[in-house]
Amino acid sequence: MQGTLYIIAAPSGAGKSSIVRALLARDAGLSLSVSYTSRAARPGEVDGRDYHFISADEFEAMVAAGDFFEYARVHGDWKGTGRQAVEPLLAAGRDVLLEIDWQGARLVRQKVPEAVGIFILPPTRAALEERMRKRAQDSEDVIRRRLAGAREEMRHYDEFDYVVINDVFETAVSEICCILTASRLRRAVQAAHHAALVAALLGEG
Numbered sequence: 001m002q003g004t005l006y007i008i009a010a011p012s013g014a015g016k017s018s019i020v021r022a023l024l025a026r027d028a029g030l031s032l033s034v035s036y037t038s039r040a041a042r043p044g045e046v047d048g049r050d051y052h053f054i055s056a057d058e059f060e061a062m063v064a065a066g067d068f069f070e071y072a073r074v075h076g077d078w079k080g081t082g083r084q085a086v087e088p089l090l091a092a093g094r095d096v097l098l099e100i101d102w103q104g105a106r107l108v109r110q111k112v113p114e115a116v117g118i119f120i121l122p123p124t125r126a127a128l129e130e131r132m133r134k135r136a137q138d139s140e141d142v143i144r145r146r147l148a149g150a151r152e153e154m155r156h157y158d159e160f161d162y163v164v165i166n167d168v169f170e171t172a173v174s175e176i177c178c179i180l181t182a183s184r185l186r187r188a189v190q191a192a193h194h195a196a197l198v199a200a201l202l203g204e205g
């Protein structure tokens, strides 16, 4: 029995982290993979919860040891999903959520073609800019760079199976819950989960 792998990607400023938090609270069948990164923790970020914060050398050692399920350089920092955060859970039949960028999503799709990809878009360009400005007290230059990064990420939205617009937060969360439910009802998944039932129903006599 295999769990399902879900990939959620979005430009920064689309509200992805809040959506993921709401999904985990609502859906007990879902586990979030905590990524490794070589970037420094931001104020408020907790090691082991937001990321496993490691040095660039440690990251390279993990790459050499084949410890990553996927990894990519994202905005100058290394980010990666540990194999241990994914493979044992999937093998035990749990569904796993990866919050990763489009490059990592491509690698995952090559490995696991049946992974379900969800892309979150902001409702308008103005909303995206506003969320970025609100979040950071950064200089105009940094904000411009972030916006360019967001556009680069959004260019890849068409590589995902589902697109959710985060206009009304609750609606976006509900829509993703619907995607989770529908994907769990796919015939291949149901056939694996209910093999005994199907055998009994189709059996002779």
Ligand code: 5GP
Binding pocket: 009, 010, 012, 035, 036, 039, 070, 071, 072, 074, 079, 080, 081, 099, 100, 101, 103, 104, 105
């Ligand atoms: P931030 O540095 O703002 O936390 O994340 C920036 C980007 O890195 C986001 O698009 C996020 O999806 C991506 N990211 C986070 N963890 C991983 C990971 O393990 N692998 C990949 N490929 N991207 C990641």
